[in-house]
Amino acid sequence: VSLTRRLVFGRNPRRTLIRILVLAGVSFVVFGWMLTPIRVRGISMEPAYRDGALNLVNRVVYRFRSPARGDVVAIRLAGPHVLYVKRIVGLPGERIAFVNGNLQVNGTALAEPYVLNRNPWDVPEVACGPREYFVVGDNRGMRAGDHDFGRVDARRILGTLVF
Amino acid sequence: MTRRAQAGLIVLVAVAAVGSWIWHTYASPEERAVRGRLDALAAEFNAATTDGLGTAIRAARLGQYFTEKVVVELGQGSPPIHGRETLVGMAARLQPRTAAFVLELDDVTIQLVDAARADVALTVVIRRRSMASGEESLDAREFSAEMQKDGGEWRISRVVAVDTLR
Numbered sequence: 001v002s003l004t005r006r007l008v009f010g011r012n013p014r015r016t017l018i019r020i021l022v023l024a025g026v027s028f029v030v031f032g033w034m035l036t037p038i039r040v041r042g043i044s045m046e047p048a049y050r051d052g053a054l055n056l057v058n059r060v061v062y063r064f065r066s067p068a069r070g071d072v073v074a075i076r077l078a079g080p081h082v083l084y085v086k087r088i089v090g091l092p093g094e095r096i097a098f099v100n101g102n103l104q105v106n107g108t109a110l111a112e113p114y115v116l117n118r119n120p121w122d123v124p125e126v127a128c129g130p131r132e133y134f135v136v137g138d139n140r141g142m143r144a145g146d147h148d149f150g151r152v153d154a155r156r157i158l159g160t161l162v163f
Numbered sequence: 164m165t166r167r168a169q170a171g172l173i174v175l176v177a178v179a180a181v182g183s184w185i186w187h188t189y190a191s192p193e194e195r196a197v198r199g200r201l202d203a204l205a206a207e208f209n210a211a212t213t214d215g216l217g218t219a220i221r222a223a224r225l226g227q228y229f230t231e232k233v234v235v236e237l238g239q240g241s242p243p244i245h246g247r248e249t250l251v252g253m254a255a256r257l258q259p260r261t262a263a264f265v266l267e268l269d270d271v272t273i274q275l276v277d278a279a280r281a282d283v284a285l286t287v288v289i290r291r292r293s294m295a296s297g298e299e300s301l302d303a304r305e306f307s308a309e310m311q312k313d314g315g316e317w318r319i320s321r322v323v324a325v326d327t328l329r
Contacts, residue, residue, distance in 0.1 A: 079270025
């Protein structure tokens with residue numbers, strides 16, 4: 001058996017084939033339904049997530065617990081290939097507002113150490129429904145009009161970012 | 164796990180993968196026609212030109228993808244656009260600006276209501292590269308659309324922007 005053939009197929013080609021098939025099957029299941037690879041585009045989550053960064057979405061996590069404040073989540077639009085990446089700042093039933101750039105939850109200011117740039121956003125109070133979360137990006141240095149944020153239905157939240 | 168169980172698991176996963184691929188690849192002929200029409204619309208949009216008469220011709224070509232009485236609702240703050248003529252006029256006027264955009268249609272889901280009507284959900288991604296800085300910006304919006312078979316061709320009769328974040 002030549003060295004090249006041995007390097008490609010291994011000592012036991014049948015076993016190598018089985019390994020390849022198992023690896024392909026596991027990758028198909030894991031990266032298709034459990035850990036979706038994504039590339040972050042845009043600046044709305046800076047500085048935590050920079051434009052072009054690679055990450056994984058853990059799509060299993062919310063089978064074991066509910067989304068929590070501070071979670072960075074992937075939100076699906078029409079499907080799972082284009083996603084919003086935002087941080088959860090409001091939970092179901094809570095009232096959210098921005099006053100002079102500061103986030104208020106039920107009328108009380110929320111400390112947000114992950115926000116480094118802050119423009120004086122003023123957004124009137126909105127109430128989250130029983131299955132709604134309020135999500136927003138970390139980069140508040142942008143104009144509010146250029147930033148997508150608001151209430152999202154829980155069914156649209158695909159999972160959390162791994163890194 | 165025994166060797167037989169391992170082999171069974173592998174076959175199961177392989178069958179699931181092939182089944183999924185077939186399901187996504189070989190949809191019904193009408194579904195393929197609708198998808199093809201949307202792909203052609205995106206290609207036509209991306210082929211837009213800024214040169215004089217070309218803009219009017221391209222805009223008219225884009226208009227062929229919509230029904231005569233199309234309604235486009237872009238969401239809060241934008242009044243609905245009624246009719247193909249209005250849309251074509253807007254497309255012609257906006258082409259010098261939209262020529263810098265690349266339009267992609269992602270996550271297209273097609274549901275045939277009957278032989279001549281289809282409901283479509285899709286994400287529209289617009290990429291724009293700044294001529295000055297070379298930086299690329301990207302915007303994504305979710306839309307639902309209704310399509311009708313009109314004169315043997317699938318055309319868009321209604322487009323509504325979906326508020327993913329409210």
